[in-house]
Amino acid sequence: MSIFDRFHYIVVEGPIGSGKTTLANKLADMFPVNLLLENAGANPFLPKFYQDAPRYALPTQMFFLFQRVEQIRDLIQRDMFNQATIADFFLEKDPLFAQMNLNDEEYALYRQMYKHLHVQVPTPDLVIYLQSPVETLHERVNQRGNAYEQEIPREYLARLSDAYSDFFHRYDGAPVLIVNNEKLDITEKQGAIQMLLDRIMQMRSRREFFNPNLE
Numbered sequence: 001m002s003i004f005d006r007f008h009y010i011v012v013e014g015p016i017g018s019g020k021t022t023l024a025n026k027l028a029d030m031f032p033v034n035l036l037l038e039n040a041g042a043n044p045f046l047p048k049f050y051q052d053a054p055r056y057a058l059p060t061q062m063f064f065l066f067q068r069v070e071q072i073r074d075l076i077q078r079d080m081f082n083q084a085t086i087a088d089f090f091l092e093k094d095p096l097f098a099q100m101n102l103n104d105e106e107y108a109l110y111r112q113m114y115k116h117l118h119v120q121v122p123t124p125d126l127v128i129y130l131q132s133p134v135e136t137l138h139e140r141v142n143q144r145g146n147a148y149e150q151e152i153p154r155e156y157l158a159r160l161s162d163a164y165s166d167f168f169h170r171y172d173g174a175p176v177l178i179v180n181n182e183k184l185d186i187t188e189k190q191g192a193i194q195m196l197l198d199r200i201m202q203m204r205s206r207r208e209f210f211n212p213n214l215e
Contacts, residue, residue, distance in 0.1 A: 003200045004031050004084035007126035007175075011090045013168070014130030015160045016152070017137035017144075018181055023130065024088040026193060034080050036071060036087035043067070047148035049101075053156075057101040061110060065094055069117045081122050091121055092173065096163050126200070129168040130181040134158045177203060180211040 003010070010027070012020040021037060028035040040046060045060040068091055075081055098110045132140075137157050141149050168176055177200060184192050192212070199210045 001201075002031055003027075003126075003197055004033055004086075006201065007124075009081065009085045009087075009122055009124050010126045010128065011087045011124040011174075012128045012130065013088075013090050013093060013164070014132065014181065015137055015157065015164050016149070017140035017157070018130040018132050019140070019185075020130055021088045023128070023196075024086050027086050030193070031084065031086075033084040033086050034075065036075065036085060036089070038064075038071075038089040039067065040064075047151075050148050050151035053101060054103075058106045058110070061098050061102065062113065064097075065110075065114060065117065068094060069119055072121050073119055076119065076121075087124075090124070090127065091118070092171075093164075093167060096167055100159060100163055124174045126203075127168070127171070127174050127176045128196075128200075129164070129176055129178045131165065131168075131178055132161075132181045134161050136182050137161065172206065175203065175206045176208075178207070178209045180209075184210075184212045 012024045012027075014020045024035065024037060027033070043060060043063045045056050045063055049056040049060040068089060072091060075085070095111070095114060098107055098114075102110055134154065134157050138152075138154050141152060141157070168178065179196070184196065195212055196210070199212075
């Protein structure tokens with residue numbers, strides 16, 4: 001029995017630099033599942049946002065909203081959610097960024113569009129929330145070498161990390177495994193993935209914590 005026999009639709013979430021896309025890709029390599037990834041590189045406003053957030057926050061946010069909705073609608077139309085699916089984004093979390101980055105008028109417009117576009121997405125059977133210290137996020141973002149990401153202020157990462165933490169510690173729409181991802185480095189440490197798989201299979205309640213110690 002695999003994690004996808006028990007949890008048919010799994011979402012991996014976390015701030016930029018947390019490793020959510022890496023984990024989703026690795027799980028998709030291990031199991032025959034649909035892979036649903038956010039394509040941040042396709043957003044032409046994102047590099048400009050990190051240089052001038054007040055000016056480019058709204059178009060950046062709207063592009064991501066349209067992109068995510070389109071991806072989900074495509075899977076629904078092709079009935080792909082009837083197959084096991086792993087995703088690295090969660091539509092219900094989309095307003096989190098809007099609340100952080102938009103002014104009152106822009107946020108009101110965003111909410112109207114979000115309400116209009118919001119599709120009936122299947123509720124995840126499990127959300128894996130990767131929680132990392134701000135310094136770890138900052139280090140990993142710098143290591144990735146994307147030029148526009150070097151513009152991300154540490155203060156922004158701190159605000160983002162706090163917003164994620166607040167959201168997923170209150171979210172009760174699906175079971176959540178909150179993973180301390182500082183030491184669970186799935187790209188470097190042997191056994192990390194298997195430890196995570198074992199912990200997922202041990203879940204018994206709707207909110208649990210995993211604080212691995214990989215020395």
